[in-house]
Amino acid sequence: MEAGGPAVVSQxxxxxxxxxxxxxRAGQVIRKAFTxxxxxxxxxxxxxxxxxxxxxxxxxxxxxxxxxxPSHRFISEEATAxxxxxxxxxxxxxxxxxxxxxCNFVHGFPNVAVSIGFAVHQELExxxxxxxxxxxxxxxxxxRGAFCNTQRLCASRETDLSKALILTxxxxxxxxxxxxLLLSNMEQLLLAKAHGVRVIGSSTLALCHLAAGAADxxxxxxxxxxxxxxxxxxxxxxxxxxxxxxxGPLNLMARRVVAAGTQKMATLIAQALQPISCGQDDQA
Ligand SMILES: O=P([O-])([O-])O[C@@H]1[C@@H](O)[C@H](O)[C@@H](O)[C@H](O)[C@@H]1O
Ligand SMILES: [Mg+2]
Ligand SMILES: [Mg+2]
Numbered sequence: 001m002e003a004g005g006p007a008v009v010s011q012x013x014x015x016x017x018x019x020x021x022x023x024x025r026a027g028q029v030i031r032k033a034f035t036x037x038x039x040x041x042x043x044x045x046x047x048x049x050x051x052x053x054x055x056x057x058x059x060x061x062x063x064x065x066x067x068x069x070p071s072h073r074f075i076s077e078e079a080t081a082x083x084x085x086x087x088x089x090x091x092x093x094x095x096x097x098x099x100x101x102x103c104n105f106v107h108g109f110p111n112v113a114v115s116i117g118f119a120v121h122q123e124l125e126x127x128x129x130x131x132x133x134x135x136x137x138x139x140x141x142x143x144r145g146a147f148c149n150t151q152r153l154c155a156s157r158e159t160d161l162s163k164a165l166i167l168t169x170x171x172x173x174x175x176x177x178x179x180x181l182l183l184s185n186m187e188q189l190l191l192a193k194a195h196g197v198r199v200i201g202s203s204t205l206a207l208c209h210l211a212a213g214a215a216d217x218x219x220x221x222x223x224x225x226x227x228x229x230x231x232x233x234x235x236x237x238x239x240x241x242x243x244x245x246x247x248g249p250l251n252l253m254a255r256r257v258v259a260a261g262t263q264k265m266a267t268l269i270a271q272a273l274q275p276i277s278c279g280q281d282d283q284a
Contacts, residue, residue: 012118012120012125012126012141014068015069015092015118015125015126016118016126016128016139016141018064018065018068018069019065019094019116019118019126019128020128020137020139022060022061022064022065022116023061023114023116023128023129023130023137024130024137025060025064026057026060026061026098026114026130026132027114027130027132027135028132029053029056029057029060030053030057030099030105030112030114030132031132031133033051033053033105034105034108034110034112034133035108038051038052038053038105038106039051039052040106043081043172044172044173045172045173045174046174047103047172047174048172049102049103049106050078050081050102051099051102051105051106053099053105054077054078054098054099054102055078055098057098057099057114058076058077058078058079058096058098061076061096061098061114061116062074062076062079062094062096065094069092071091071092072091072092072093072094073089073091073092073093073094074093074094074096075087075088075093075094075095075096075225075226075281076094076095076096076097076098076226077096077097077098077224077226078098080224080226080281085284086225086253086281086282087282088119088122088225088252088253088282089122090120090121090122091120092118092119092120093118093119093120094116094117094118095116095117095118095119095225095226095229095230095252096115096116096117096226097113097114097115097204097224097226097227098114099112099113099114100112100113100114100115100129100202100203100204100205100226100227101113101201101202101204101205103201104201104202109201110133110134111131111133111200111201111202111205112131112132112133112202113129113130113131113132113202113204113205113208114128114129114130114132115127115128115129115204115226115227115229115230115231116128116129116230117226117228117229117230117232117233118229119229119252123142124142124229124232124233124252125141125142125233126139126140126141126142126230126233127139127140127229127230127231127232127233127234128230129204129205129208129230129231129234131205131208136148136149137149138153138208138211138212138230138231138234139234140153140211140233140234140236140237140238141233141237142233142236142237143237144237145237145238146211146233146234146235146236146237146238148208148212153211153212153213153234153237153238154213154238154239155210155211155212155213155235155238155239155240155260155261155262156210156213156215156216156240156260156261156262156265157261157262158216158261158262158265159262159264159265159268161189161192161193161194161265161268161269161272162192162193162194162195163195163216164194164195164216164217164265165194165195165196165198165214165215165216166189166194166196166197166198166215166216166217166218166219166269167197167198167199167200167206167207167209167210167215167217167218168185168186168197168198168199168206168218168219168220169199169200169201169202169203169206169220169222169223170182170199171220171221171222171223171278172222173222173276173278178222178276181274181276182221182276184274185219185272185273185274185276188272188273188274189269189272192268192272198215203218203220203223203227203228203231204227204228204230204231206218207227207228207231207232207234207235207259208231208234210235210240210259210260210261211231211234211235211237211238211240212238213238213261216260216261216265217258217259217260217261217265217266217269218257218258218259218260219245219257219258219259219269219270219273220256220257221245221255221256221275221276221277221278222255222256222276222278223255223256223257224255224281225252225253225255225281228242228252228257229252232250232252232259235259239261240259240260240261240262241259241260241261241262241263241265241266242257242258242259243257243258243259243266243270244256244257244258245257245258245270245273245275246270246275247267247270247271251280252281253280253281253282253283254280254281255278255279255280255281256275256276256278258270258273
């Protein structure tokens with residue numbers, strides 16, 4: 001592009017800018033509500049919490065985006081919980097978690113984020129994750145790199161499991177059989193001499209830490225497409241791998257993931273895991 005020439009407008013620029021702006025506005029609402037009294041309800045289990053702020057922020061995000069892009073489709077956590085169909089079609093589709101880390105939010109634990117992913121023809125085009133308590137904006141557009149604020153992100157190059165810091169999440173499925181498998185998976189990785197296993201209460205933020213090279217791998221059974229969509233673009237654009245726990249390609253709706261800085265690390269993690277059945281987002 002010549003100096004001073006017309007700016008090259010690429011497809012989805014307008015959508016990306018709208019995502020950044022509404023994620024920042026949502027973060028301001030969450031930050032204000034963080035220290036205020038909360039009205040807490042439960043969804044699929046006593047550990048699956050939702051507050052009025054989750055619903056308020058989801059409404060704020062969707063109403064703003066729908067005003068600008070009325071033909072687009074939306075998949076979001078709280079609308080799905082209220083019975084909306086969770087279906088990724090070829091249409092431009094926003095995949096939204098208004099508050100990732102609601103349990104943290106309820107307890108005043110600061111790992112809390114807004115996650116906004118965007119897909120067209122079922123391919124993820126960009127992701128924006130606002131770590132609203134630390135004013136960090138993780139973002140990535142397909143083919144253009146990943147950033148935290150202005151800093152470019154580069155995922156870990158580690159290939160040795162015995163030198164790995166591994167992130168995972170416990171989820172809200174707490175029946176004894178699930179917990180037994182969940183703890184067994186952690187045990188297998190610790191017996192393989194991993195440096196550590198960490199659970200921070202927000203899958204989206206954990207995945208962004210992976211993209212930033214602050215951890216070497218992430219795995220989870222039971223997360224949702226809205227936890228995963230935005231962070232998947234951010235990890236891939238940071239040079240990392242995001243795949244299914246079987247070692248196959250990621251299925252955004254399959255509620256399971258292995259992510260790592262390198263394919264070798266991702267494969268070692270996947271091989272160590274026993275599967276935990278959690279259903280699919282697109283199957284009621
Ligand atoms: O509900 P939410 O706070 O948006 O998302 C959370 C996920 O980020 C986390 O991985 C999981 O362990 C929690 O159960 C919860 O699902
Ligand atoms: Mg979430
Ligand atoms: Mg949420």
